[in-house]
Amino acid sequence: MTQQETARQETARQETARQETTADVDEVFRVETHGIDPIPDAERHGSAKDLFWLWFGSNLTFTYVINGALAVAFGLSFLQATAVVVISGLAFFAVSAAGLGGIRTGTATLVISRAAFGVRGNFPAGVLNWVVSIGYTIVNTVVGTLALEVFLTGLGLGGGNPTRAVALLITLALTFAVAMWGHATVQFAERWMAYLLAVGFGALLVFVLPGAETGAPATAAPGLSGWSLAFVVMLAGPFSYLPMPADYTRYLPRTTSLKSITWSGALGGFLSSVALGVAGVAAATQTDMTDAVAGAEGLLPGWFQPVFLALVLGGSVTNSIITLYSSSLNLQVLGIPWSRSRAIVISAAVTAAGSLAALFLTDFTSALLSFLSLLIIVFAPWGGVFLADMLLRRCHYDADALHAGRAGGYWYRAGYHPAGLAALLAGMAFAALTCDSELWTGPLVAPLGGADLTLGGSVVAGLVYWALGRRRVTAYAPAV
Numbered sequence: 001m002t003q004q005e006t007a008r009q010e011t012a013r014q015e016t017a018r019q020e021t022t023a024d025v026d027e028v029f030r031v032e033t034h035g036i037d038p039i040p041d042a043e044r045h046g047s048a049k050d051l052f053w054l055w056f057g058s059n060l061t062f063t064y065v066i067n068g069a070l071a072v073a074f075g076l077s078f079l080q081a082t083a084v085v086v087i088s089g090l091a092f093f094a095v096s097a098a099g100l101g102g103i104r105t106g107t108a109t110l111v112i113s114r115a116a117f118g119v120r121g122n123f124p125a126g127v128l129n130w131v132v133s134i135g136y137t138i139v140n141t142v143v144g145t146l147a148l149e150v151f152l153t154g155l156g157l158g159g160g161n162p163t164r165a166v167a168l169l170i171t172l173a174l175t176f177a178v179a180m181w182g183h184a185t186v187q188f189a190e191r192w193m194a195y196l197l198a199v200g201f202g203a204l205l206v207f208v209l210p211g212a213e214t215g216a217p218a219t220a221a222p223g224l225s226g227w228s229l230a231f232v233v234m235l236a237g238p239f240s241y242l243p244m245p246a247d248y249t250r251y252l253p254r255t256t257s258l259k260s261i262t263w264s265g266a267l268g269g270f271l272s273s274v275a276l277g278v279a280g281v282a283a284a285t286q287t288d289m290t291d292a293v294a295g296a297e298g299l300l301p302g303w304f305q306p307v308f309l310a311l312v313l314g315g316s317v318t319n320s321i322i323t324l325y326s327s328s329l330n331l332q333v334l335g336i337p338w339s340r341s342r343a344i345v346i347s348a349a350v351t352a353a354g355s356l357a358a359l360f361l362t363d364f365t366s367a368l369l370s371f372l373s374l375l376i377i378v379f380a381p382w383g384g385v386f387l388a389d390m391l392l393r394r395c396h397y398d399a400d401a402l403h404a405g406r407a408g409g410y411w412y413r414a415g416y417h418p419a420g421l422a423a424l425l426a427g428m429a430f431a432a433l434t435c436d437s438e439l440w441t442g443p444l445v446a447p448l449g450g451a452d453l454t455l456g457g458s459v460v461a462g463l464v465y466w467a468l469g470r471r472r473v474t475a476y477a478p479a480v
């Protein structure tokens with residue numbers, strides 16, 4: 001073999017190696033090939049500030065305006081409701097901290113939670129989380145579609161079912177395209193949509209806040225019932241994110257500061273949720289917010305109303321993008337033997353079918369929301385166990401064992417972790433006994449004066465897990 005032939009072969013080998021190395025690079029507008037498999041160190045990138053824009057943009061959604069208005073509807077004054085909004089926003093520190101395991105393991109949250117519940121014990125929560133993700137994606141899609149329908153009708157494009165169908169198609173396309181491309185595109189879209197939405201919602205605050213009746217007392221003494229319901233409504237949003245933070249930290253380099261991750265993500269979610277929650281509180285002191293979109297729209301100048309509808313649509317899309325993306329990872333956790341980009345087609349198809357049913361066949365949106373809110377009986381305790389497990393392990397996990405099934409250290413007893421499941425059941429029992437929802441009222445609600453203490457299930461579950469597992473659960477120490 002000549003020296004030239006050897007050089008050509010070496011060049012070809014290097015080119016092949018380069019292509020193999022870059023095949024899985026996480027790039028904008030390029031379909032992500034990784035799923036729940038651990039992200040190699042060589043492919044990790046980004047910084048903590050990416051998390052700020054992710055959580056800031058995804059929470060610039062009109063849902064928080066509705067929730068703030070509901071706090072006033074429960075009998076709280078402007079100042080009382082604002083206090084609930086601010087305190088509830090602090091929950092994003094727990095949400096952001098839940099993503100710390102993503103850096104250590106390079107995988108998704110619902111893979112990491114196998115350490116707390118066992119490989120098989122983790123499965124039921126995985127199923128319910130997928131249902132919740134798709135349910136909220138449907139709700140957001142419906143809200144965005146209705147806003148876009150009104151916007152298109154205002155442009156003189158007609159109305160009725162044809163316009164609604166076009167609006168639905170556009171809303172689904174915006175959501176699916178971004179989530180389909182994957183992680184890098186999701187972060188890119190959330191950042192740039194955050195810039196636009198922040199300006200728009202900032203203008204909304206300017207129009208709504210000056211007219212707020214800040215000195216008006218509560219319309220009626222809210223009592224423990226009003227306070228607890230307000231907290232449940234405001235905290236339900238942050239709690240619903242607990243099964244997904246590591247989905248967006250798993251690409252960050254291992255050297256990324258854990259403190260910076262917690263603060264960056266938390267501040268992003270806190271600022272957007274609190275700003276829009278306060279806008280909802282202010283609006284509710286001035287007008288009837290039973291129909292929140294129509295109520296808020298009535299407080300705005302005529303020229304800004306089309307912009308307002310665009311904000312409702314944009315907020316719905318930004319929130320749906322991250323839930324739809326995480327749902328595809330969720331399906332892989334459940335054992336779907338497809339790539340992430342193929343698995344997301346299942347989630348998108350179910351979202352489309354549910355949205356069609358809600359918009360054209362029957363109005364089940366209220367029933368769906370009631371069902372989703374009831375599932376906090378499961379997810380509040382689940383979050384309590386997961387966070388307690390993370391603290392006990394100091395966020396150190398055996399990344400290989402998380403994917404090893406029977407051969408791994410997280411198989412426990414036949415795939416179930418007794419401490420995790422016992423704590424989960426204890427928290428669920430407490431949550432069910434103290435839940436006050438349209439579909440279920442716990443037997444302790446009346447003796448408690450109508451208080452809804454569902455979220456306390458997270459505290460109960462966390463404490464029980466701490467008591468059962470503190471001597472058995474230890475941080476993983478990798479071999480040197």
